[in-house]
Amino acid sequence: MAATRLMALHIVRDRTLAESLKERMDYTEDELKTEQKRYISTYGCDIETADEEFLLSHREYHANVRDIRKKEIIAYQIRQSFKPGEITPEKANEIGYELAMRFTKGDYAFTVCTHTDKKHIHNHIVFNAISMDGKKKFRNFYYSGIALRRISDILCFENGLSIIKPAPYAERKKKGRYSRTKNYTDKKLEFIKDIESKVLTGKGRGYVNWAKKFNAKQMAKTILFLQEHKISSYEELKAITDERSGKVRQLMDSMKAKEALLAENKKYQKAIVDYGRTRKTFVAYKKSGYSKKFYAEHEAELLIYKAAEEVYKNAPGRKIPPMQELRDEYGRILAEKKAEFLEYAQIKKDMNEYLIAKKNLELLYQQEEEKKEREGRDKRTRNSHQKDVL
Template identity: 40%
Template sequence: MATTRLIAMHINKGKTLAQCIKARTDYSMNPDKTDDGNYISSYECDPVTVDEEFLLTKREYLQKVGRKQKKDIIAYQIRQSFKPGEITPEEANKIGYELGMRFTKGKHAFMVCTHTDKPHIHNHIIFNSTRLDATKKFKNFWFSGLAIQRLSDIICLENGLSVIEIKPYSMRTKRTEFPKRDSFRSNICNQIDISISKNPKDFDEFLSLMAKAGFEYKRGKHISFRGKGQQRFIRLRSLEDGYKEDDIRKRIHGKCTKAHKELKLNLLINIQEKIINKGEAYERWATNFNLKHISKTLLFLRDHEITSMEDLNKRVDSSIDHFNQLSDDIKAKEKRTAEIQVLKKHIFNYSDTRDIYVEYRKSGYSKKYLEAHREQILIHKAAKDAFNDLGCKKIPKVKELNEEYLQLLSEKKNLSSEYYKARSLMQEYKKAQKNVEEFLREDSKYDKEMNKVHR
């Protein structure tokens, strides 16, 4: 896993631009921190003359643009720190270079200095605030730090490294709290797993393995264990599924696995461990599945706090239902607005031809009058038929229809905004579901093939 931080580097008071650039780059390239400069890489600049090249680009920018800001930022630094023991300096420098290239999109010169003087290997990625073409400067946008962290997480997952699992504030532990000790029940469960992993022939041999590990047991109606420091025996039937007597007997004879327990584990951690594992299966994962896709999916699962496949399936179904409901609501409002437009048209037609139709009735529906005013009379009849089709017992007022029409347009606008968000979220959920299912399917295929090989 890697943590990141974006730092703006300003001109120090009392120093020139050249002095500030040189001081920052010299610290990053300190031979004592970078193994005599072995862990330094750069893009579009030479580490030996990086300060002069940065300065030259800034002078060119001043000539082209002619704009100099107060409190000018000379460069930006990305700090990228890795978990101790998880990565080598060579890999860290390579990942830092990839982060610098992706974040700047190759438009800014940068250098990557990997420091090994601390227990945690970390990168100092310094990039020029002025573009290579000397036409623009980097703009530190809102949430740029979060964008760098997310990009760093994706690169770490693509390279088989872990990422930090974000927990809700209510689940975070205070710094003053000490980690909880393992309970007696968890100790018994852990030892049961260890004993079964030694492939005992039967249940009696399993009990002897538990006894050798320092767990006293009692046989009777219910088998119970007592470990070191326990005052009372704990019955197997009171343990979680997979550790009861029947479950243990099935596990010994290979008729049952701990699948139920694995389902309770964090889905993010399960998949992350498979990616991180660089054993003989790693090449298979890389060829059968695009790691970039699953890396982005893992971050999506983490950000939305999805910890199980069941939870993911529920989110997919819920998002589909919500999207369909919004779609139906919008269609209903569109249908009503269309009806109002038709109603208003017929109301105007009815009003304009009403006098002619009244005279037509007074004439006793004269054929001569009909021939003279056929078009107006037919329009009037069409308006009356439309009112009957729409179920209008009383002709509505145009003013009320206009108010209802504006209200429907406002509601439709609000629903449309929510509709597009719901559609996007539904697509993300479905994409994540598809990627996870495909990844787990490949894992299952591999397990079956390995079982055949061992047989």
């Protein structure tokens, strides 16, 4: 289990940018807290000169991109605290490094200092606000804290650690602290807990065989997905996927029907234009007594006229609507088709996550059934042997 927090580090009042960086780095690298800097790792910098390297990136950025602003953000700090007794300092530092790498995508230099001076082992991750190439600055987007927590939860799950489950809003205390009323049960949380216990059981004997069927990272995402969408059972998940699959098929059929209408409309518009453009040529051909010489000289136009005439003959009532009416209809159908496509694309995008979650649960429960079947066969075999002995 790990709690995370993302904080922006500003230039300290009455201090320079360099002094502010050094002050923050000195605290996180404290030898007493990191056991003589034993539990420290870095990316894109050296721990002894990290503040100076951060400063060089800042100078390059401010010289080429823009000047220093008031309340300038110089770096960001991530605090990642683990449950007491659940992890070693070495593993905590390894997870902290992976968290920083995934969150910054390798674009920003960072240091990971694991502190062991408290009951709970915790990481202080400081990453530069300026990219390593000195060309861009990290954007602290609106849901960055949620994204950070999600990555941390996935890493905890991958490494067999527990995950914090937020209490329902009505049960939360002030200042974001969570509590549970006595004997409280939540069907949704029990469902998630059941899945987690099944997955974590595979971490023991027979894990190699289990790992062949499951991707731990994908399963972690599935559990978080179920939590976020408040799905309380496999049946509920299946109902959602079935409903969305039906909607996708309905939209596809509707779009195909509209494509056919658009093609027919376009054919009529083309026939009107071609007929009007080649009508005079056909009249002249008719006046020539259907002369072969005239036909040879104007064959292309006469063939176009003939094709347009066929469209008129095959139209309902041998009549094509006026051009303006056709254009208005074409625009209306096209707008409806575009709206359906946008809806189709969104449902398809969301549905992929639901389908992945559904497939992972099916594999998980299939494994459970296979395990029960094997245990049943072993039990029957033992009973059979005992009867033979008697």
